[in-house]
Amino acid sequence: MLNFDYKKLCDEINDLKNMYPFLEVTCEGKSINNRCIFCITFGNGDKEVLINGAHHGLEWITSPLLTQFLRDCCDSYTQGKRYKGYDMREIYNNIKLYIMPMINPDGVDIVINQGKRWQANARGVDLNHNYNARWDLAQKLERENGIVGPRWSRYGGPAPESEPETRAVTDFVRQHNIQRLIALHTQGEEIYYSFEGLEPPQSLSIALQMAAKSGYTVSRPESLASYGGCKDWFISEYRRPGFTIEAGRGTNPLPIEMFDEIYQKLSAILLVGIDM
Ligand SMILES: [Zn+2]
Known part of the structure; x- marks a missing residue:
């Protein structure tokens, strides 16, 4: 599991598909450097749930x-x-569970194979600031903090959804009837469930249940972290439950040695997220 880059993801998806032929694997878009943004579908039901990961390298x-x-x-x-x-x-x-495990394959590649500290995509846009959810406000806050162009983190791009990786997610959501969205990040052992009060009441109940099963904290976002994100866009666009889960605790990148410990709590959270 060491160094899980895009190539490793491709191997892993091939292996899963061989073992479990009922899984459906699709490519929902291409990154700047032409890597697939994969989606794997599990289940046959009516309730559509999307879980994604690795917005950040x-x-x-x-x-x-x-x-x-x-x-x-x-x-x-x-x-x-x-x-x-x-x-x-x-x-x-x-x-119907859709898992998009790696939204930012180029950013992951930069971290793992070039050894840089890098959260953004290949052209320096932070994908989780690139969604159309008070994006103008996010940009204003960025400028106040001296962030005016491409860099390793926190630049939201020239316009909302300017990046192909962001559009792979938003196009997918628009083409489906997603009832619930969970965006997985690290770190902090926190559950974010709100965006400007636009979330339905059910969101808090789900977040509390996720917290009860994991020991994670239910949090409200602040300042720069709070606009232009994936769950922000989903909540404001659809008024359905959307979550950011900050998995694990430590300094990013979290060491792979922590995998089992993180996974135990996280799997409990995800099961609440898809079932409740
Ligand atoms: Zn993140």
Whole structure:
């Protein structure tokens, strides 16, 4: 699992598809450097749930966390077993789970194969500031903080959805009937569920249940972190539950040695997120 870059993701997806042929794998867009932004579909039901990871290069551990989650769901489903108390056959029949494990494959590549500290995409746009959710306000805050152009982090781009990686997500959401969205980041063991009060009341109940199962904290975002993000856009556009999960605790990139510990709590959170 060491150094889970785009090539490793491709190998992992091939392996999953071979083991579990009922999975559907699609390429929902291309990054600046022409890498696929993959989506893997699990389930046959009506309730459509999207979970994505690795918007940020330094947070690449979220990709193997999501493929591991998929593996455990598939394993329990094929064996007719419960997973952490959840009947996976029932879940398979009730939901359609879309997992986009690596939104920013170029950023992950820069971190892993060039050894840089880098959160943005290949042309220096922070994808989680590039969504159309009070983007103008995000830009104003960036400028006040001296952020005016491409850099390793926190530049929201020349316009909302200017980046192909962002559009891979927004196009996908527009083409489907996504009831719930979870964006996975690191770190802090926090659950963000709100955006300017536009979320439905159900969002807080889900966040509290996620917290109860994991020990994570339910948080409200502040200042620069709070605009132009994926869950912000989803909540403001659809008024449906959207979450940012900040998995693990430490300094990014979180060491792969922490994987099992992070995964135990995170898988409980994701199961609440797709089932509740
Ligand atoms: Zn992040």
